[in-house]
Amino acid sequence: xxxxxxMASRHLLAQARTELAAGDVRQASEKGWGAAAxxxxxxxxxxxxxxxxHSQLFDVVxxxxxxxxxxxxxxxxxxxxxxxxxxxxxxxSAANVAEGLDDVERLLxxxxxxxx
Numbered sequence: 001x002x003x004x005x006x007m008a009s010r011h012l013l014a015q016a017r018t019e020l021a022a023g024d025v026r027q028a029s030e031k032g033w034g035a036a037a038x039x040x041x042x043x044x045x046x047x048x049x050x051x052x053x054h055s056q057l058f059d060v061v062x063x064x065x066x067x068x069x070x071x072x073x074x075x076x077x078x079x080x081x082x083x084x085x086x087x088x089x090x091x092x093s094a095a096n097v098a099e100g101l102d103d104v105e106r107l108l109x110x111x112x113x114x115x116x
Contacts, residue, residue, distance in 0.1 A: 005042035006115060009035045009108055016101050025097050030087035032097070032104045036080030039111045040064075046115060064114065076107035 016031035044051035044060045061077045086092045
């Protein structure tokens, strides 16, 4: 499952960029969230940590932030969460979502090396 989550994460980020280029800001937002969530799940799965709900994903992120002492991990995950909210609310501009996707990519780049 670890590899499945990890691969899904990168695939979803690519899909998010494709959706955004096609003008579908909502789908781009949701896929950006999915990319972040899947990478967090990959790490949690490998470590035997719970990761079935949103609150558990935030717990994993808190643990990873404490482990790495990298405060940006939490901030970047919060951006991903805001993208998830945008799927429902549709209040963010395409430019804002594009920046959010860049932040998600930065998050993935920080998290992926934590997979052992």
